[in-house]
Every structure is written in C-alpha cells, then in structure tokens.
Amino acid sequence: MQVYADNAATTKISGHALQAMMPCFEKFYGNPSSLHSVGQEAKEVLEDARAKVAACLGCEPREVYFTSGGSEADNQAIISAARFGARKNKKHIISTAFEHHAVLHTLNKLENEGFEITLLDVSNGHNVTAQQVKDAIREDTCLVTCMYANNEIGSILPIAQIGAVCKEAGVPFHTDAVQAVGHLQINVKEQNIDMLSLSGHKFHGPKGVGALYVRRGLPLVNVIEGGAQERGKRAGTENLPGIVGMAAALADACANLEENNKKVTALRDKLIEGLSKIPHCALNGDPVNRLPGNVSFCFEGIEGESLLLLLDMQGVAASSGSACTSGSLDPSHVLLAIGRVHDVAHGSLRLSLSHYNTEEEIDHILKVVPEVVSLLRNMSPVWRDLQTGKREYIL
Amino acid sequence: MALYSEVVMDHFTHPRNVGVIENADGVGEVGNAKCGDIMKIYLKIENDIIVDVKFETFGCGSAIASYSMATEMIKGKSINDAMALTNKAVAEALDGLPAHKLHCSVLAEEAIKSALKDYYDRNGIPYDKKLFPDCENCAHCHE
Numbered sequence: 001m002q003v004y005a006d007n008a009a010t011t012k013i014s015g016h017a018l019q020a021m022m023p024c025f026e027k028f029y030g031n032p033s034s035l036h037s038v039g040q041e042a043k044e045v046l047e048d049a050r051a052k053v054a055a056c057l058g059c060e061p062r063e064v065y066f067t068s069g070g071s072e073a074d075n076q077a078i079i080s081a082a083r084f085g086a087r088k089n090k091k092h093i094i095s096t097a098f099e100h101h102a103v104l105h106t107l108n109k110l111e112n113e114g115f116e117i118t119l120l121d122v123s124n125g126h127n128v129t130a131q132q133v134k135d136a137i138r139e140d141t142c143l144v145t146c147m148y149a150n151n152e153i154g155s156i157l158p159i160a161q162i163g164a165v166c167k168e169a170g171v172p173f174h175t176d177a178v179q180a181v182g183h184l185q186i187n188v189k190e191q192n193i194d195m196l197s198l199s200g201h202k203f204h205g206p207k208g209v210g211a212l213y214v215r216r217g218l219p220l221v222n223v224i225e226g227g228a229q230e231r232g233k234r235a236g237t238e239n240l241p242g243i244v245g246m247a248a249a250l251a252d253a254c255a256n257l258e259e260n261n262k263k264v265t266a267l268r269d270k271l272i273e274g275l276s277k278i279p280h281c282a283l284n285g286d287p288v289n290r291l292p293g294n295v296s297f298c299f300e301g302i303e304g305e306s307l308l309l310l311l312d313m314q315g316v317a318a319s320s321g322s323a324c325t326s327g328s329l330d331p332s333h334v335l336l337a338i339g340r341v342h343d344v345a346h347g348s349l350r351l352s353l354s355h356y357n358t359e360e361e362i363d364h365i366l367k368v369v370p371e372v373v374s375l376l377r378n379m380s381p382v383w384r385d386l387q388t389g390k391r392e393y394i395l
Numbered sequence: 396m397a398l399y400s401e402v403v404m405d406h407f408t409h410p411r412n413v414g415v416i417e418n419a420d421g422v423g424e425v426g427n428a429k430c431g432d433i434m435k436i437y438l439k440i441e442n443d444i445i446v447d448v449k450f451e452t453f454g455c456g457s458a459i460a461s462y463s464m465a466t467e468m469i470k471g472k473s474i475n476d477a478m479a480l481t482n483k484a485v486a487e488a489l490d491g492l493p494a495h496k497l498h499c500s501v502l503a504e505e506a507i508k509s510a511l512k513d514y515y516d517r518n519g520i521p522y523d524k525k526l527f528p529d530c531e532n533c534a535h536c537h538e
Contacts, residue, residue, distance in 0.1 A: 303431050305455035309407065322455070323431045331431065346431035346453075379413045379459070381435040381451040382428050 085142020154294025163192030423509030
C-alpha cells in the first residue's frame with residue numbers, strides 16, 4: 001500500500017485545478033500585458049483568478065499580488081515593512097522562534113543591516129499568545145510577523161487576537177499563512193491581518209505560484225524589478241497557468257473546507273491516538289489548536305532519517321526534523337524552539353494528511369510505524385541504556 | 396536518482412553484525428545523541444584475530460550501512476588490518492556516500508579504533524597514541 005502522508009511538504013494537484021490550467025496553455029496563451037485581444041483575453045482570465053483568491057481571503061481583488069510562491073511573498077512583505085519602518089526610524093521587528101526559514105532568514109538579513117529582531121518564545125504550550133506580542137511591541141516596532149499555523153508541529157496561532165493587538169498599537173501585521181490557507185477559515189478584514197502570504201501547492205494547486213495579500217494603503221517595495229505587472233509591485237510576465245490552477249484549487253478548498261476538515265481531523269485524531277500508544281513518545285505541537293492534517297511525534301532512542309527510509313520501504317511517505325534529513329548537525333529549529341532536546345528531536349516524525357487519505361491508509365500507518373520504531377530501538381545503544389537505567393528517559 | 400547507492404540500501408535494510416557481545420575484549424563508542432549519531436562496537440579477539448564483531452547504533456541510514464560494512468571488513472582480520480581500515484575504504488566499499496554523509500564512515504573508522512584502544516588498554520599492550528582519534532575534541536560534534 002502506498003500512503004502519501006507528507007501534505008505539509010506539498011500536495012497532489014487536484015483534477016479540477018489541472019483541468020483549469022490546460023486552456024491557459026492552449027487557448028489563453030497571450031501575455032496579459034499585450035494590447036491585442038489574445039492578450040486581453042488572458043488578462044480577463046488573470047483577473048478572474050485574482051477575484052477568486054480575494055473571495056477566499058475576504059479582501060478586494062486589487063489587494064492580491066501574485067508571486068512565485070510563499071517564500072517570495074514572505075520576503076516581499078517583511079522587506080517592505082522594514083524599508084518603510086526604517087524611514088520613520090522604526091527598526092524593531094517581532095516574530096516567533098518557530099517561523100519558516102523564508103521568514104527567519106529574511107529577518108536574519110535585516111538584523112545584519114541593523115534591525116533589532118525579537119523572536120517570541122514558543123516553548124509554553126508549543127504556541128504564542130497575543131499577550132506575548134502585546135508585551136513585545138515597542139515604539140520603534142515596524143512589523144509583527146507571526147505564522148498562521150506551524151508547518152512542522154501544526155500549532156495554530158491566535159491570529160485574530162494578535163491582529164487586534166497590532167491594530168490597537170498601530171503596527172503592521174503580516175502572517176505567513178502557507179499552511180493555513182485552504183485549510184482554515186480566514187477573513188483578513190475580520191482578523192485584522194495587514195499582509196498574508198500563501199502558496200498554491202499546499203492546497204492541491206500547482207507549484208511555483210503563490211500570492212501576497214496587502215491591505216490597501218500599505219506601502220510595498222519590489223523584490224523583483226522590471227515591468228509594470230501586478231500594479232507595478234512584482235515584475236515578470238504572469239504565470240497564468242499556475243495562477244489559474246491555484247485559484248481553482250483554492251476555490252474548491254474554500255467551498256469544501258468544513259467537509260474536508262471534518263474528514264481529515266477524524267483521520268488525524270485516530271492516528272494521534274494510535275501512535276500515542278508507542279512507549280516513550282510525545283506529541284509535538286498544540287494539542288487543541290492544531291491543523292486538521294498535522295501529526296507530529298518524537299520517539300525516544302531512535303533517529304528520524306532511518307525511520308523515514310524504513311517507512312518509505314513500507315510505502316509510507318513522511319517527513320522528519322532530524323539533523324540527518326537536513327544535511328546539518330542540528331535537528332529542526334522548530335523542535336528545539338518548543339523545548340525538545342537534541343537527543344529527542346532527532347527522533348521526530350511528521351505525518352501530514354489531506355482529504356485524499358483514507359481510513360485504510362491510517363490503519364496501514366498504525367501497523368508499520370510501531371514495527372519500524374521497535375526495529376530501530378532494538379539496534380540502538382541509546383535505547384539499551386534507557387532500558388538498563390544507564391540513561392534517564394526524557395519522554 | 397536515489398539518495399543512496401544499492402550497496403548502502405542493502406546494508407541499511409539488512410545490517411550485518413547488529414547486536415552486543417557479552418564479555419567483549421574491546422568496546423568502543425563514538426559520537427553522541429546530541430548530534431544524532433552514536434556508534435557502539437564490540438570486538439572478540441583471539442590471537443590478534445578479530446573472531447567476532449557486533450555493533451549498535453542510533454543513527455541515520457548511511458550510519459547503519461557504514462557500520463554494517465565496516466564490521467564486515469574487519470571480521471576475521473588481524474588487529475593490524477583493522478587498525479589500517481580507513482573511512483575512505485568504507486565509503487568506497489559502499490559504492491560512495493553523499494558528501495554530507497561521509498562523516499558516518501569517519502565514525503565507523505573511529506569506533507573501530509576506539510574499541511582496539513580499549514583492547515590494548517585492558518591488556519597493557521603499548522601503542523602510539525597519535526594513531527587514535529581524540530573523539531572528545533574532534534570537530535564533528537564540537538564545532
């Protein structure tokens with residue numbers, strides 16, 4: 001049995017999204033910037049897609065800028081807020097310790113340029129509170145950027161409350177919502193979100209396309225210079241097939257959000273309950289405010305890469321925050337940020353589900369994971385030391 | 396292209412010499428759980444010949460394969476041959492390792508040397524200290 005359980009990494013494109021893309025190759029191949037009717041037809045298709053994305057976010061179409069993906073959107077949002085903040089001598093940015101690297105590395109770059117970065121602690125409950133944000137805001141804060149939901153451990157942040165805090169303080173609020181869009185009910189106006197990043201391939205759309213929502217009136221700087229596409233804020237001929245595929249996938253995801261969530265949450269809870277029976281393991285992430293499809297565990301005494309390879313051989317595609325899967329010696333910064341020590345963080349496993357997964361697939365995962373964990377524990381000197389009392393259990 | 400060679404996958408999925416030798420003549424352990432890589436090796440030595448070898452590991456796929464291959468390469472050999480085993484020879488026998496996994500073969504070499512050093516120490520056999528790695532201070536885990 002083949003089970004794809006790595007939907008937080010990327011998803012299979014939906015048949016509907018793929019169908020929607022095909023005419024953009026064959027019929028609407030014009031350049032939306034061209035004056036002739038072939039171009040103008042393509043322009044109409046582009047604007048129709050923009051309206052669909054806006055409807056799912058609860059914003060105006062003109063507030064949506066198409067990008068090459070979530071990373072570019074994150075970069076542009078953060079750099080824009082920083083540049084305009086610096087003009088008013090505001091050079092302080094608040095974020096969280098478990099952001100995606102698209103945010104953290106952009107913040108590192110700004111720190112090297114003289115910005116001061118506050119990364120909020122996430123070890124308490126594997127989440128942040130709006131109060132933490134409120135306490136961190138200063139007179140020179142030019143941006144709060146907090147992810148909507150964490151990609152590795154599934155915690156959903158209190159976005160509406162953080163939005164309210166930022167609005168009250170008059171600080172722009174950006175959220176990297178790459179894991180949330182299409183999976184959670186979002187309304188940028190009601191939640192006081194000023195900027196939001198999303199990525200097409202996380203909700204069964206194509207790869208290489210995303211969008212940045214920017215509240216009207218908020219200044220934006222270009223990260224890609226060139227032509228006047230996207231209201232002059234993002235140069236380059238639009239990736240029309242990608243944009244249209246993404247919009248179709250998002251419209252479907254939003255239309256079926258409740259139904260999909262109900263199904264995926266039930267599969268998730270069954271998986272969490274079953275895996276919790278493995279001795280000396282721990283669930284990572286907020287147990288209550290949690291993405292419908294996220295299951296993340298640490299298993300003591302084993303290493304994640306060998307776990308993934310053995311699961312792959314049993315047909316299960318999953319992910320891990322182990323150092324050996326990253327090419328560095330340190331395990332995932334997210335697992336370290338929530339307080340998992342190195343020894344335990346190396347033995348992590350993330351299974352991320354979608355509505356394409358079935359109950360039979362969950363049963364298969366629940367059969368093979370305990371077998372593989374026990375196989376690896378039986379050859380682990382760490383596990384032997386734990387069992388003989390030479391080393392103390394952490395989990 | 397697959398991440399690992401067929402030889403690596405064979406040794407990873409069917410690791411040779413996994414286990415423990417009670418009353419081993421030499422025991423070596425290198426690496427630590429912090430960097431996600433531990434290799435523990437047990438040697439049974441008779442008349443300067445390694446008659447049996449076992450290992451345990453907390454490590455990734457290439458670590459398991461490296462230790463499986465390295466133990467195969469010294470089994471039945473003299474302790475001098477075992478001392479001469481290099482990480483390069485282990486990696487070559489595995490049909491290559493990805494660049495960021497080469498340290499797994501280094502740990503295999505170091506673990507064998509560490510077990511031989513233990514054997515020399517237990518039996519009062521003199522040796523040149525320079526031949527042995529100083530695991531506590533090597534850059535692998537202490538950068």
